[in-house]
Amino acid sequence: MAVITYREALNQALREEMHRDPDVFLMGEEVAEYDGAYKVSRGLLKEFGARRVVDTPIAELGFAGIGVGAAMAGLRPVIEFMTWNFALLAIDQVVNSAAKLRYMSGGQIGCPIVFRGPGGAALQLAAQHSQALESWYAHVPGLKVVMPGTPADAKGLLKAAIRDDDPVVFIEGEMLYNTKGEVPEAEDFVIPIGQAEVKRPGDHVTVVCHSKTVTVALKAAEALAQEGISAEVVDLRTIRPLDTDTILASVAKTNRCVILEEGWPYAGVGAQVVDVIQRDAFDHLDAPVLRVTGADVPMPYNKQLEKAAKTDPARAVAAVKRVLYLA
């Protein structure tokens, strides 16, 4: 297996799927001539031409809607949001058109579209550019929500998302683009949507995570191991539909759970995971499920404040100790 970056993994997925299916095209701001604001689409314009790699004006609502319209006609658009923050302008088309068309039309009109781009915070981008809103999309029936945390997952899941017949919200991370990992080279390497993965097995506590918090969880698990605490790291990978089986199996084994996420606490993804666990593993729980989330504030610009606002291994470790009644 080749070791490549998350960015390259996404780029490969796009390239392979565009080769495989002439109906797949990429559209968004700066995706073509600029090779992507974050260079995810590097080389695609050159390879596939301006018909299939389409630069747009700054008009998120409009080009998201154009993507949905093209999907209604049976194409497979991949719509890039330069970041998911800007998708707030387009959310009506994501939620009111893409997610509902199949239902409203009595099953006649599908919407095989992928909306993708980086979500959450990077470094010091301040309040308007640092939001992790995956729980919003996960709230909406009709959407699937995918958030890979590693290069291999990025590739396998983006390929799955593009092949999927339903609208997929695919949230990457600017801070992940340069991370490296082994990625299978096979053309048919596809990771099914809806499957969590145990990224590190353990016995004493389950640590649920996704996207950027996978690294946080693994670091915390490493630190805990030093203290003889064995943490099982469950990476959701797909946020909706939620792989409750994998979560519950782990909690049935460990009897304790901490959930990490980058976003805000109120009605975050973790709240839903808590709901599932306390309901379906009530008798397995030896302690309340605890959550470690981003601070419940708009993201500050100052570096120290920003650091304090983010979910980090230290807070994860502390939460684990609390569920183990060690603190």
Added chain:
Amino acid sequence: MAVITYREALNQALREEMHRDPDVFLMGEEVAEYDGAYKVSRGLLKEFGARRVVDTPIAELGFAGIGVGAAMAGLRPVIEFMTWNFALLAIDQVVNSAAKLRYMSGGQIGCPIVFRGPGGAALQLAAQHSQALESWYAHVPGLKVVMPGTPADAKGLLKAAIRDDDPVVFIEGEMLYNTKGEVPEAEDFVIPIGQAEVKRPGDHVTVVCHSKTVTVALKAAEALAQEGISAEVVDLRTIRPLDTDTILASVAKTNRCVILEEGWPYAGVGAQVVDVIQRDAFDHLDAPVLRVTGADVPMPYNKQLEKAAKTDPARAVAAVKRVLYLA
């Protein structure tokens, strides 16, 4: 106390606050000459004139932003969304401007604005017009979210929202507008934001609800009483900030809880309430907390299907019996 409708209660609140404070104005589609699509603003144009009761074009993003701009200048706009479904087009201004201005400006620029209108489903309005997205707004620090279920709460909370120095998302219900109840007449009748209310005391189980599900909860409690089950109905009234004290006090007493809401299950308001309860009342719980939510589907048009999709007393009763291990 006079018995008036929820609609009249809102109308009184608007009228009184506009009399009290010349900086308060109302803006939205059809609020003036048409007296409001749902007649909440009846008579206000006549009384206050076109300067303070302003009809807009269909341009939610634009007029929400104009409201925020006016609030930045120190006015107290009340922005009506004809329904909250259309606010998806304006959500960037609600979340990226209103909610973040104070923080981004280091405390210099406040945003004393109320966004209001009916949310959730009415009757057979189908998928695009029947969404209860309060958990989205509650997710966002910087916003307050208020959802009265009775005429008195509607009046007292709308007055509080208008007087509040922060942006308030105030979600009404089309199906509530004609409901009646006693409402205090005093000019200074204001209900503080952030306080839940026990709408019916009980001992065996706590039923948490808000907005339209208050009636559902009360009906369920009535039915349960027939069977000797005493349910305590806790109406959240304010969704953010959440009155955790009232919720926890009730659960500490009853040891069991069912949460009702109109919206979809995944990361709904109820998920957050579950999170709070299982964490802070873990040792009080004799059963998992159960939730009764709207069906996890876009809202169908057909009357029977729509009925089946909605949170109703029968499902609430069934859930209560399950947490009491009676079913």
Added chain:
Amino acid sequence: MATTAAPARSKSGPGADELRGYLRQLLLIRRFEERAGEMYSLGKIGGFCHLYIGQEAVAVGTIAALRPDDYVISAYREHGQALARGMSSRSVMAELFGKATGCSKGKGGSMHLFDASLGFMGGHGIVGGQIPLAAGLAFAAKYRGTDQVAACFFGEAAVNIGSFHEALNMASLWKLPVVFIIENNGYGMGTALARGSSLLDLAHRSYSYDMANEVVDGQDVLTVKTAMEMAVTRARTESKPTLLEIRTYRYVGHSMSDAAHGTYRTKEEVETYRERDPIVLLRDRMIAATQLDAAGYEALDREVKAEVDDAIQFAESSPDPDPSELWTDVYAPRS
């Protein structure tokens, strides 16, 4: 008033059969909508219901200029376009009744009529939402190299929303084969045009996008068809969009809960517009040209009334969707 050289208007006038076809469609929509209003009052139809009475010539004239493989997309006031596109009265009425036999299986209702087999891409309820969708349908046609055209209907109040602006800019920039049709009936709910738009000549908004435009008399079905033909030709042969402002009027309230007059417009105003009724205009022209006589007209009217009666019976006797339908069509099967 087109800004770029327009394709020549077709020369030969329509024959009697063709005119009879249009008259039948106009009448069918009129009778269908009248009965739908009744059915609403009887509680057979629920939710929001926006009737098309008065505007029939817009749907009939424009859609007559399309090919069967073109796309049609509209807002929530779309019964007329659905019928003009050839969807059966039965499937539309059954949808309004929320029945399993409805065009959207009873799940969409009045605002969400769909028929993929006829390229009828809905019925959309968020003002302006269908405008970028139309551009996307046109994008797909161009992408595939077909010469399909997308026709997009929206009200005059929708020109003030961002979607209109963004979609028209991209449609022009990318030369997409789409016809944007403003159905200017003078009001968006209770708001007269001048109270919502800073510019009264809405067609001129196309200049912001270097796009052709035309202002069209929407009560004359043939005028509408001719204008649409030019726009469709421009789309099909040059792959360029057009903005048509078709001036029309709705005789009825915005939706069933809105009175036809009294609040924001007078009875007299409605009466004045009724004098240029699209059905009467076409009927009288045909009678004058001896292509029709009073008896022929009556027969036609009886024919469409019978069709609507049948549709109501069909809807009435059709079953509700199976309760299990609540859970289907959220996602694609087996995925």
Added chain:
Amino acid sequence: MATTAAPARSKSGPGADELRGYLRQLLLIRRFEERAGEMYSLGKIGGFCHLYIGQEAVAVGTIAALRPDDYVISAYREHGQALARGMSSRSVMAELFGKATGCSKGKGGSMHLFDASLGFMGGHGIVGGQIPLAAGLAFAAKYRGTDQVAACFFGEAAVNIGSFHEALNMASLWKLPVVFIIENNGYGMGTALARGSSLLDLAHRSYSYDMANEVVDGQDVLTVKTAMEMAVTRARTESKPTLLEIRTYRYVGHSMSDAAHGTYRTKEEVETYRERDPIVLLRDRMIAATQLDAAGYEALDREVKAEVDDAIQFAESSPDPDPSELWTDVYAPRS
């Protein structure tokens, strides 16, 4: 090119002191930005940082035409406007450093500069987001019956987004005292104007809103000021909006991660624009009019460089916000 009768241009030319003031501001912004770029490379400034080098005359000329009680609002490329509005170099530099002494207490950063006392209403990061906010500020002025004016800055790429359309329509419809200023620097990130907008004469977009417009040479600070004065007068005395398209150029990359040239424009293009540098233009004019000599220019340059040095020292030596600041300013105190 104004569509409505414009107020007469002011007759008497500016005096030497006034010109010196503008030259100082232009230079200050230039030197400030150059050093900000350095500080970014040194890691003293983080996040996104969009420099204003090349565009200085736009901020200086327009803001010179405003009154102290007017409102100014901008996008993320707003350092120049903040300085031109009179915010101290210290408070701006400290904000870029994220320090407690910054104008936004270190919480906003480069894209979110605020100074309520000067009517500087931010720094906004979502393209187009500030356009309706500006209309709202103008709405408030009109509501209160003051004769304040709101000046709104945005890039040429923002004219394609819905907010622009919606806000301009309402500003015209309601006659709001606002000046919309397109800073047309030719590119939105890597996208040249013609690849994003179907219309190249962006000022003409105002016709869609029956609004006055003017195309302005943005490298000549006096031309900019004169055009802005007319627009401000129109706003202040007639309560009517104007759309100004001010043509300018950024010499540097879009943000710190974007090269100045190579990808989407050539070095030659940048060099060509540099020949009409706003500072050089004004300096040479003053020298020709014997209002300034080389030594005077050098002295001025040293003066602003010293000011920027001081600002950097101030920023450097200022404290980070207290950790407790993470939790403040989310809501109003005691509410």
